[in-house]
Amino acid sequence: MRKTRAESQQKLVNSITQSENGAQEREPLWEDLRSYSTQMAGPWIVCGDFNSILNVGERIGGAVVTRAEMASMRDIVEYNQLQELKLNRAYYTWNNKHEASSKVYSKLDRNGPRQKRNVKKESIDLIKARDMYLAHKAKETWVKEGDSNTTFFHSTITRRRTRNRVFQIKDQHINLCCTPETVKLAFEQYYIELLGTSKQVKPIHCGVVSTCNCLSSEHKIILSATVTDEEIKQAMFSIDGTESPGPDGYGSQFLKDA
Template identity: 25%
Template structure:
């Protein structure tokens, strides 16, 4: 079905003879599937590069950031195209074997990547065949996948990890250095990250359980090419069974706890006190919330129907811009006299009264400790459990708001 594939953020097919290197690799390995990210060329050039590779088929996604090429034995049956991913469904020529391959180039912004995670979760709902997912995800799973630079926060990794869990994806065995990207600097400014990876769903792992990813030498790009070998042969187990079982049980317990934490925060519900640890329930609850919030299509003011995500976003922004943009100056204030006064002078005075430390504490301890963390990466549980240490600083910051002062300014004054 899938023999060998390569996923590579090439960072321009014209840089440092990068494409020439790819052609040489293809001559050696005879790839069934080639995925190039950030080729930095017009889609009109795709055919030229297809001929250079000698593969009969090629496709580019809507953002022109994903180029894919595949062999003649794969017959395209369907595709899904958004700005951060390109999903191709294939059938092996002359057989009933079907499979799906998704190539990913994720945006640098965590907010923009939310659309990608939603795309992948929508794809898995409509995929019943072996599914291979690879590319540049532009984020990491935990702090062990970064060397140098600023500390990793939970805010950076939580959405990616929950998407992997929601899609039931398994990372293919990685043989080599875990870092796939380098910022090109040395000494204290040097940063390495694992931004590129390849996953398979459960059907893929059952069909090709011994598949591996081999990172090649980083040359012609700041990203490592990922050389994927899909293999159905099972590895021989040589370690003692009891030792393997103990390690597996310990890992399972640890990962179950991590999964519960992710889905508990994603669900936005209060954690049950009776010890209910059914993450499947929270998973279903989160997917239900997303399904309700998902906008499949909208009607424009001109009567057109828009279904693509980025077009829906543009139309929504334009509508609200027009609504809140002042076209003419309105000086008639007589109508204000018709608005009833619902807030009394006493209410105003009470709202402007400086809050006490006890009032701020009451609000903090009213927070749901199990809710998702804020932009600073701290949940309500942190502020409650550390109140004796940080209570005075939190109160001072609240007072800064009432005094129209900067946070640092009022903290320095105490």
């Protein structure tokens, strides 16, 4: 990485990067940028080839982009409070020069001036909250690896729900069930035979039960006591915010924030 200075009314520091190809090889660059950030009191712009992308839309073709792949670059942008400088040039700055069927385009070059240090992070918090909500809705592990393309997220949720629907199934008599009613009936019949509907049980002998450990009067009072709002709140706040949502689609993190 090379640093240059432009003299004006205020010094502007321009850091030019040329990143390595491998993720491990890029770690020294990330460490340098974190270190330089603490030294920069005035305007600072970081530009060059980062060999990393920030969002899924910054690559076309090739392997599926994951959150883990973008994590380091996103951390650097957030840590240094860098903005994306819009330039009048091609969006994708690199391609593998292969044939059309296997061609890959990526946005690897960027220019990032730093925001003022007193800029608040509400927008970052909102993006994280939105990503968590969409991850709950989609229930996809790779969506947790996520991106910032809302259209992409919602289309993924729709595809997931479609894949989870059972349009046809063979019942226990190898008959093909194709309507919602017959599919439902096939499932019901399968589990009725598997679990049964009723079973003869032996009568309970109170004399035998009384010889076992039984609840004390104090325990009976505790179990029959009215549940307070504070107890409900404590139980809700003890649930991990990343747990799956309930039937209404809202997870525990949403209720905590509300």
